[in-house]
Amino acid sequence: MSSESSKKRKPKVIRSDGAPAEGKRNRSDTEQEGKYYSEEAEVDLRDPGRDYELYKYTCQELQRLMAEIQDLKSRGGKDVAIEIEERRIQSCVHFMTLKKLNRLAHIRLKKGRDQTHEAKQKVDAYHLQLQNLLYEVMHLQKEITKCLEFKSKHEEIDLVSLEEFYKEAPPDISKAEVTMGDPHQQTLARLDWELEQRKRLAEKYRECLSNKEKILKEIEVKKEYLSSLQPRLNSIMQASLPVQEYLFMPFDQAHKQYETARHLPPPLYVLFVQATAYGQACDKTLSVAIEGSVDEAKALFKPPEDSQDDESDSDAEEEQTTKRRRPTLGVQLDDKRKEMLKRHPLSVMLDLKCKDDSVLHLTFFYLMNLNIMTVKAKVTTATELITPISAGDLLSPDSVLSCLYPGDHGKKTPNPANQYQFDKVGILTLSDYVLELGHPYLWVQKLGGLHFPKEQPQQTVIADHSLSASHMETTMKLLKTRVQSRLALHKQFASLEHGIVPVTSDCQYLFPAKVVSRLVKWVTVAHEDYMELHFTKDIVDAGLAGDTNLYYMALIERGTAKLQAAVVLNPGYSSIPPIFQLCLNWKGEKTNSNDDNIRAMESEVNVCYKELCGPWPSHQLLTNQLQRLCVLLDVYLETESHDDSVEGPKEFPQEKMCLRLFRGPSRMKPFKYNHPQGFFSHR
């Protein structure tokens, strides 16, 4: 009934009505303890629903009572106070009921809460356990994964394959019976074997290293030995010099030459080597020598700093002293040109000796900046040559080697890259400088192993031995033939200028015994003059009269008849025949355009020249052709049909024996001479 405040209860208990205070707390505590307990037990026994009903009934009663009290109070009276008191006591009882009910409700609530709290705590504990377990599970799983992923180092080693392993490993390691069944043991065994092998190899490696050391030491010793040998050999060589001279075996000379040859630029070196080889192997008349200053050649390769310092010094000096005389642009250009056309200080000299003791001296130079070779030629004869006037150009150094191969005139540089270099310094063409530099013939480049292909210009052209070797023999032979034919011509010209056609005895059979027409003149003509002649147009139009040819004019006379013959002599004589064009002045001017027989005469010497070649090497071709012309003129004049209307005998009585005078639609004269019968017939 009084306020209950239990230790266990929270101070939230709210009372609806005013009740006596706490004075009775202590007593009520113990009482209450007993009551409390019983009240708590009572709670379990009572039905909450009924209590609720009771509560509602009690409230109702209270309300009624209050209302009655109210009535009574309002009516007033004496027994009202008793009634009111009665009712007040009843209300107090009801209040007590209410209090109890309130207590019960509170106890119930507390119980409920307690129960909930307990359950909740249990759940929490389980939950925590669950979490712990889950966490542990996860942890274990991670560990398992890690373990599974673990790669042992042993897997990175490349082990030998299984078959090999079983084959090679000694049985105490391979333990076949054990390992076959058990992969773990097998792997262990294999690893063992691997270790074993590595140990063995390491042993071997150490052994080899020590071997190597030993051998190196031996090499050192031998090297020292050899280097001490060189000076001894030199002294032997020196000692043998007198013996060499005594025996005429100039090895030393050759050796010296090879020494000098080492300083030659590559093309000259190729030429030197190939020419020496050819000379030794095939042609004893060829001799090779190197000329020039070796020191200068060595100086070319001196480090440039010294010279540059010198230059800058001298430049500075020059500037100070001669400030006014700055070199003009022309002089600068000139210097640049000189620099571009500079020759290597060394040159190779070849001497070709021919059968009649005449020698062709060839000097080969190398132009360093242009990467081409040039040659200067000179012919010397055993006896002094008196040069006839017309033979001036035959042996001149400028033209004696012209067109050795068809078209190789040696006036242009064969290296296409040179053109750009020339443009920089204002050189138009190399032909202005060939007189002093020599001719850059194509065969010269080939002999030096230089090849300038037209289709694919190469960046750098290097000297090639095989190119030189493949051209050496042909070129040497051609050179010899050329010199000999020129010398032969030289001699023949001397005779021709005196009006005698020198026919050798082995060519006499080509001509009849008696030849009346005579050669009266033999001169050179210039190329332009030849082109201007009216009867040479056909040759010029056919492209056979270039500026590399030599041109001559011969005059053959008999009586009043004068035959002019313009001759084109190709530098490739005598493999390329001289070409004749004729003009006859007799009873009018007859040339190949208005007289078929003149045309036939030209054909006899130009087309049928092979008969006139004579014995090889056909140096007699030109003279035979001239002699034939004389014979042809004889035939022409003697077989001319007599004009009945003109008085007087024929100027040229027929002395030649001819079968027929005319043949064919063009009424050809019998120009073909038949030997030995000696008569003339038609072709």
Added chain:
Amino acid sequence: MERALPLVVPLGQAEVFQALQRLHMTIFSQSVSPCGKFLAAGNNYGQIAIFSLSAALSSEAKEESKKPVVTFQAHDGPVYSMVSTDRHLLSAGDGEVKAWLWAEMLKKGCKELWCRQPPYRTSLEVPEINALLLVPKENSLILAGGDCQLHTMDLETGTFTRVLRGHTDYIHCLALRERSPEVLSGGEDGAVRLWDLRTAKEVQTIEVYKHEECSRPHNGRWIGCLATDSDWMVCGGGPALTLWHLRSSTPTTVFPMRAPQKHVTFYQDLILSAGQGRCVNQWQLSGELKAQVPGSSPGLLSLSLNQQPAAPECKVLTAAGNSCRVDVFTNLGYRAFSLSF
């Protein structure tokens, strides 16, 4: 005078020789194929070249079309004369006459069908054959040349049927007078002789040099060319080119041409002649010079008119002589182009 300098090609021995050969080539004879599309030309080296006229005349003609389709060595000596039958080409030069099939010649390496030599008197030197003449009515071929005789050869059997003698010097040219039939021959002896083929006898002789109007002693008396048009004949050579009336043997017109003519032919109402000198001359029958058309050779030896009915587009006049070129005239007024060996 500025002359454009020709390009000088570096020439080796072989090229120089070839160039010289071409410079000294003479084309003596020409003949047109029966189909009219090809022209055969024979030169002094004994070669025959076949040109394709249809290719050279077509609108897409290139430089190669002006070169021969095939060239082969036919004879050892010059090919002085050629004629074509309807299937064969007959060529003659130094003493032999050979026959070739037109259809086979265009292939390389063709060989002659047959080769015959007329019976010559002398054995010292083989005489040349200067002229060939076909006599279609008899199917025979007449040859004449260096032995001063005319030989007739039957084309079917190949035998030499008759020999006509009378010339005192070698024979240059032949012509056929269809109506009679008679053969005219002109020779070095200066006479034009007419022969009757049936009787094999000489029926008429005209000694041209004896007539003052046309004789030119400084050129000689030789008759180089003949052409006949039944009653009329034109001949030239040493004497001037003259038109003759055959029955009366009188010269009616003398053509004023100084240079000796080597070939003459009647064409429509003109007379075409060529000889020493560059030009093909066209004469009217009255004796006037209608036109002189220059060719490319310094002297001409043969003219050929392609009048084959099968190829009217190749109707051209071709002229050849002292060079390796055959000039083609599509229109008689000018030279269109030249074929060359």
